[in-house]
Amino acid sequence: MHVDASALSLDRLRNLSKSQIADLSLDSNLGPIRLAELFEIDLDVFPCNRTGPTEPWSDDALILRGALNHFRGLCASTSSGTTVILGDVGDDFAKSQRGGNLFVDGSVGQRAFADKRDGLALIRADAGDNFGCPLPGKLQGIQGGDSIVLGNLGHRACERMRRGTLCVAGNTGNHLAHQWIAGTILALGTLGPHFGTQMRRGSLIVPSNRPEAPGASLSEYRPLELSFLPILWRYLHRLILDAATCPWVDTAFQARCNQFASQIPTTRHVLRSIGDLECQGQGEVLVLQENQQRSD
Numbered sequence: 001m002h003v004d005a006s007a008l009s010l011d012r013l014r015n016l017s018k019s020q021i022a023d024l025s026l027d028s029n030l031g032p033i034r035l036a037e038l039f040e041i042d043l044d045v046f047p048c049n050r051t052g053p054t055e056p057w058s059d060d061a062l063i064l065r066g067a068l069n070h071f072r073g074l075c076a077s078t079s080s081g082t083t084v085i086l087g088d089v090g091d092d093f094a095k096s097q098r099g100g101n102l103f104v105d106g107s108v109g110q111r112a113f114a115d116k117r118d119g120l121a122l123i124r125a126d127a128g129d130n131f132g133c134p135l136p137g138k139l140q141g142i143q144g145g146d147s148i149v150l151g152n153l154g155h156r157a158c159e160r161m162r163r164g165t166l167c168v169a170g171n172t173g174n175h176l177a178h179q180w181i182a183g184t185i186l187a188l189g190t191l192g193p194h195f196g197t198q199m200r201r202g203s204l205i206v207p208s209n210r211p212e213a214p215g216a217s218l219s220e221y222r223p224l225e226l227s228f229l230p231i232l233w234r235y236l237h238r239l240i241l242d243a244a245t246c247p248w249v250d251t252a253f254q255a256r257c258n259q260f261a262s263q264i265p266t267t268r269h270v271l272r273s274i275g276d277l278e279c280q281g282q283g284e285v286l287v288l289q290e291n292q293q294r295s296d
Contacts, residue, residue, distance in 0.1 A: 006073030010062040118145040129154035199283035216276035
């Protein structure tokens with residue numbers, strides 16, 4: 001069974017009673033189906049005064065447990081609160097996210113976070129192809145917010161990314177950041193070929209080995225010391241550690257967040273190349289170097 005779950009989000013459910021939630025109908029390939037036929041529904045109050053990534057953790061939370069691979073469009077247009085998915089998620093997850101926190105203790109399918117505007121997203125496992133892509137007929141993909149993928153990232157991620165930050169702990173597929181407009185991507189694993197084709201701006205930050213087979217025409221790499229990098233590292237480190245305090249995720253999820261936080265770089269020294277030179281782009285590839293000792 002395949003379910004159109006675009007109507008299933010915290011914003012839609014927040015003001016409904018338990019019976020109203022149970023009667024909510026979703027479309028499927030077998031016809032309309034009530035939410036009560038898909039989930040065991042509970043409404044509970046968990047007072048929470050701990051601080052989240054951007055503000056105190058809200059008492060508003062949606063927790064979904066189970067394999068949701070056949071749920072398409074789940075959590076569309078989420079704008080506030082915290083949503084935790086305990087399991088894998090299908091295609092088109094969190095389209096047009098406008099705020100809030102979205103945590104997935106599993107993987108997400110294709111086109112996750114298309115047209116993302118704001119908010120925090122943290123994926124414990126892998127993300128499918130076309131992550132953060134533009135919606136059909138639109139000229140911009142990700143337009144803000146922070147996204148963290150603790151596994152691997154599929155092909156053609158971040159096409160026409162306009163702003164925002166993406167961190168990837170694992171490997172990335174082919175054609176990363178095609179027609180990149182702006183924003184920041186930290187990719188700690190291996191880059192697939194043809195990244196950055198026709199990029200205008202944006203900062204792609206990679207570990208010490210220069211990436212091979214770029215799609216963009218790049219200038220020669222030159223050594224540089226960038227004073228803004230420690231600010232970025234502190235921001236990302238704090239963001240991930242705060243996400244690990246989410247009261248609705250398990251200890252394994254929290255441990256993986258803490259592990260990734262410890263892998264955030266600390267250096268301000270890079271080798272810098274700019275491109276795509278074929279379209280007079282001013283994007284940059286920053287290859288991290290060890291901090292150098294200053295001699296007096």
